[in-house]
Amino acid sequence: MTGQDWPHRLREHKGTLFAFAGFVLMFAIYAANHPAGLNANVATTAANKGVLLAIVAMAQTLVVLTSGIDLSVGMVLVLANCLASHIVVGTPLQTAAGVAGVLLTGCACGALNGLIVIYGRLQPIVTTIATGAAFYGAALALRRVPGGDVNGGLADALTGQLPGGIPAALALLLALVLSVWLPYRRSVIGRAASAVGSSELAAYMSGVPVQRAKFVAYLLSGLLASIAGLFVTCITYSGEASSANGSTYTLYSIAAVVLGGVSLFGGSGSAVGAIFGALMFRTIGDLLFVFNLEPLWQPLFQGVVLFAAVCLGALRLLQVRNRLDLYG
């Protein structure tokens, strides 16, 4: 055989490794300068915020890998949040049924997106703007004013600490990676999704189930977004149909995906990268807090980091030999 494996593995996971390194760097600066030091409470608060965005970023990654985009993830999150504040209450059995209801609703939202994109042949961007608005409408119908409740035991379990002071949210994230992302990545359908995103024509010609791959990607995206919505409910103990929240999560999830080295053209990248992208993005926001800068600098600073990441990704364009390829 020719050569070693590791250069090829490195090449494949370059984006993920960059995101990981970026996060570690940012978090080290953050932890070193935090006035209270890195104690368990600081870590848990940071983890809860970070994991929330990380789950949404995972949802976004699945769709982006098929070279689509899901602008409804934030609204699915809001809808799941409002629904959860109604039905994830009561006895353990009722709570479990409520959780199942929330997750099924998320799947239904994702499936709807997928069906419209595949059979309606509409662009994902238009489809998900429209469905996102509809999901928000449903959320508003469920919660005209913020309120509701959630099963306290579940909420504390998800947002608290495990023995040893490890944030439970991180365990949830790890569980999601192990139970959703890794099997997906290793399944025929998950690889088909990357193939479709990389070159839909080549994928079709190779006998790849193009439509099924897209459908599953949107479905799982809806599922993950609803898990994030459930998590929001556990953090806030209430439901709120906030359009601003939904839009922010949607946009931040795209930022996280980009920072995580996932190509917006589809085909390459990993949800693990997007997770580190999300954690990095959150840490950037918090960095300003530990340096006592005014919060109004936060969007500017986040924007600059994002811009730098995009520029890094655009460097390859300098190698293009046929200028027409730039427009392909």
Added chain:
Amino acid sequence: MQAVSKRYGGVRALQAADLSVEPGRIHAILGENGAGKSTLIKVMAGVVAADEGRMLLDGAPVTFTSPAAANAAGIVCVFQELSLVPDLSVADNLFISNPPRRFGLIDRRAQRRLAEEALARAGADDVHPLSLVKDLSLSRRQMVEIAKALARQPRILILDEATSALTAADVTKVYAVLKRLRTDGLALLYISHRMHEIAELADECTVFCNGRSVAHYAAGAKTDNEVIELMIGRQLSADFHSGVFPPKPPPPAETGPPRLELKQLRWTHRLADISLTLRPGEVVGLGGLDGQGQRELLLALFGVLRGCSGELHIDGAPVAIGGPHAAKRPGIGMALIPEDRKTEGLMLPMSVRENLSYAALGTLSRGGVIDRAAERAAVDRMMALLAVRCDGPDVAAGALSGGNQQKLVIGKWLMMAPRIILLNDPTRGIDVGTKQEIYQLLRRLADEGAAILFYSTDYDELIGCCDRVLVMVDGAIHRELRGAQITERALVSAALDVEAAA
């Protein structure tokens, strides 16, 4: 395994073509550009459905609705346009539709091992199974493509120009592989334009011409010239040419510097040492088979390709062209009529007027503001000149017929009175009447002093329109034909790189 036979008709691309493929044989398919070879194998591979006729596999009729269905039946095709997914690894690509599985998930270790075996079987053991396809060179990709086809355990393997991007060493390996597969009892269908490859490999040959299978013979039973005769398929009558094409003037006197002179152009591995001259009043054709670098040559002249080496002189003075915008400057006045009018030539949702005037907006505007009256006058003049048939200049370009759209593309560049016109297969897919108008227009432009470089896949056009034809093979100019030398036989034999009989 019994033979495959199929017939279908009604479509222009293929008319009641018959073919039978036997196990343990290599069956070569020959034909000109557009003779129906690619359509034929697309039907066999389940990419397009036949309108009529049927396909028999082992004596039982079959129809394939998708490439996956054809694969399942054991028919696997190595396509001319590569079917690899760039962002996945070689191993992932080889087993993309049916990977080895354990507990329902892809068994990566097994896949890796199988990939190594498959690559070795195809003679591509220098490719690392974990490397990403987008990092491989074109020739490596083609080898991976062949390995991928073999990994599917085909019973019928179709190779469509599968060796076109390979190095000589690879070709030898692929020959050895194909011969071994033949011994193993596979049926192989081999499409190639290279006569010596066919002589080396094939057991039997079928010639296609105008969508029909016109001859079937055992390999070696016919000479190259007889084969070319079959591929041309008909004797052209003299009045066919004089009717459609305008008469050619005597060649222009070679005084003064040529309008355009290109010396030793090179670009990556696709263009090699191209030198050519264009004189005012001349229509020079680019011939050869599809994809021999003609398109790249035109793009290089137009400044679209980066990293070209070589010298370009316009009117005797050296110039560097950095892009289409530079190419249309007054001192150069170069225009390129692109191959794909829908994506590179027109903005389909915009109006006829806007499409016609945008290349010439520099002369139709003052201080950055478009002079509407001047624009209207210029557009009306051009529409009358080209006889564009549409409901006025304000309809969307997308609403016009293909021929009229092509007139718009040409008209757009004529608005700036170009001195050098490059055309990339401008008459593909348009009707005969419009073609005729375009031929006459070209000749008139040449008579008015433009220098024209004209790539066409249609040999009749090259014969009818051009004063000289440069035949390209493998990114280089292989032969130059002048005046009465330009015959279909000479064009085909030059393109296929065989010596023409006198």
